Amino acid sequence: KNQVEQSPQSLIILEGKNCTLQCNYTVSPFSNLRWYKQDTGRGPVSLTIMTFSENTKSNGRYTATLDADTKQSSLHITASQLSDSASYICVVSLNDYKLSFGAGTTVTVRA
């Protein structure tokens, strides 16, 4: 069973709207939780990295939250743009370098 579960599997939103992606994990203890963006045909690019003591971290229009008690994280995209169309992957780090990946949420932004 995957230790990192993401939902929804995919979603479609209109340009300018907000959306929130969910990540539940069972990995414990963990070193940090990351969100990556992967454009089609490219490698993943890091959006945020949070340690277990951090509750929120922002990177431009992307805001990640972490609740270590419930083992849940979310990624909020504000005022979506067409360039936000991508797969968003939640990653939990077992130690500094061994990562456990979620299956990803595919976001499609339509004009």
Place this chain on the structure above:
Amino acid sequence: DAGVIQSPRHEVTEMGQEVTLRCKPISGHDYLFWYRQTMMRGLELLIYFNNNVPIDDSGMPEDRFSAKMPNASFSTLKIQPSEPRDSAVYFCASSYLTGSNPYEQYFGPGTRLTVT
């Protein structure tokens, strides 16, 4: 900086052939990772190196897979013999412990391998 460089970008080969994937990490990085991505299993860590030494190869699927890092600027992932189930996108990533973001891994563009 050119980022992590991988070659080839696409590889099509027949079952039973040897395949070699190549990676050049970002200069100065002391960690190098090999990942495999498939629709069924997502991203999986195969092996990672620190200062050219393999640290954890528990993700390598079987003996047909081998990885080397002869120096700080080059690594290879070899599959011999290749099988259709090896078809996937293989990513290389690098990282450095003493940087401003010590946990950050920088991914290359990937090599799409198709074994027929």
